[in-house]
Amino acid sequence: MTHDELQQAAQEHLLLHFSKQSIDDLLVLERGEGPYVFDTKGNKYVDALSSLFCSQLGYSYGEEIGAAVASQLSTLAFNTNWGTAHPPSIELAAKLAEVAPGDLNRVFFTSGGSEAVEAAWKLCREHFLAIGQPRRKKAIARHIAYHGVTLGALSFTGVPKFKEPFAPAPIDVTHVSNTNMFRGGPDGGRVTDEDAFTATLLAEMEDAIVAAGPDEVALIIAEPVQNAGGCLVAPRGYWKGLRALADKYGALLMADEVIAGCGRLGEWVASGREGITVDLVSLAKGLTSAYAPMGAVLARDGVVAPIVETGAVFRHGITFGGHPLAATVALKNMEIFERDGVLENVRELTPYLAERLSTLLELPIVGDVRGDGFFWAMELVKDEDDTRFDQAERDKLLRGFLPGRLREAGVIARADDRGDAVLQIAPPLISDKAVLDDIVARLRDVLGDAGVHMDVGSAAAGVA
Incomplete structure (x- = not known):
């Protein structure tokens, strides 16, 4: 045309x-x-x-990536990860576990970011069902944060104009303050005492957990650098404080790295820079450098182990999650990252x-x-x-x-x-x-x- x-x-x-x-x-x-x-x-x-x-x-890099895709197309154009698998998805899962910090060793593939956030929530729920804590159905997220627009992910998103037309939300989520240090001071101006700001944010987070019911909160979700609101960087000690609160109250801690991960902050998993290991990570966007649509959830061994040990079924699946072509592109993308x-x-x-x-x-x-x-x-x-x-x-x-x-x-x-x-x-x-x-x-x-x-x-x- x-x-x-x-x-x-x-x-x-x-x-x-x-x-x-x-x-x-x-x-x-x-x-x-x-x-x-x-x-x-x-x-x-x-x-x-x-x-x-x-x-x-x-x-x-289209020609190089295209050659890898052509080779995969001539071998196996498609197979699901529903009770079967194929080499590219297995190899990609192993590669992501290799570059991820700590024991983030289990990987579930999706077609994009919103799907990854939804899958992480379902994995979180399956974890608590497997360990006999079915009451944990609530989450804590942050104001203005964007975590996706499918109905489950939209529950975590803290942007009212995106949420209100589709209410009520299917997940009970409490939203707390974000880490805007330009507007987060006592008078609404710039933060001048970073440590005091961290303490205030963490106290609000703990109050929210207690108010929601410590035995009912399943997940704390946040971005390493929050996108909505304009690249909001966390103050010193914030992520270590989130890890401590999650451990204290028995919740899982999730880093939504759909934007921040895959090299955007200089690491495959950006939350690893904080000196902690989160329980769940969502990736997408840069996983393939957008040469194909793909997302992923990384989970710690301890999140998945109870599901495996009880013989439970992870009641979630996405037809094209881990598509052989997308996985091939992601593997080539990671190869190029290392080579170049x-x-x-x-x-x-x-x-x-x-x-x-x-x-x-x-x-x-x-x-x-x-x-x-x-x-x-x-x-x-x-x-x-x-x-x-x-x-x-x-x-x-x-x-x-x-x-x-x-x-x-x-x-x-x-x-x-x-x-x-x-x-x-x-x-x-x-x-x-x-x-x-x-x-x-x-x-x-x-x-x-x-x-x-x-x-x-x-x-x-x-x-x-």
């Missing part, structure tokens, strides 16, 4: 995800090269979002990217820069007191101005609104200093213009 034919067909037939269903001049991307993508008009963009945190390797030093690249360049992004604080509209690895956010504010934009102003900025200006600048980034105005980036993990510099330079131009557009302080001086 031509560009115009694609636009017309999309308007008439394609239902978009998390989007209004009528978009003039829909961005349609048709090819990629390295960290860059090209639309149907021939315009080039630096993909500073890795196609929604997925394309860890960028877009130049992808994790090492992220670890080496994280301080450089942090320093380059911090220069954007010179712009009056940028109140905070936060994140880790290749996963960062800028919170946009209306004045030097870091005042939030109101809803009408956020609509004007995030939905009105930024999408078009980012597209004009040839950079793909994510303007997001969870009550705060946030712009996120997550570059492909193969990006070098030149690509990172290019991204920051384009963001500086865009955000400088955004400050002028929103009449933020001396925005024009900041641009200069």
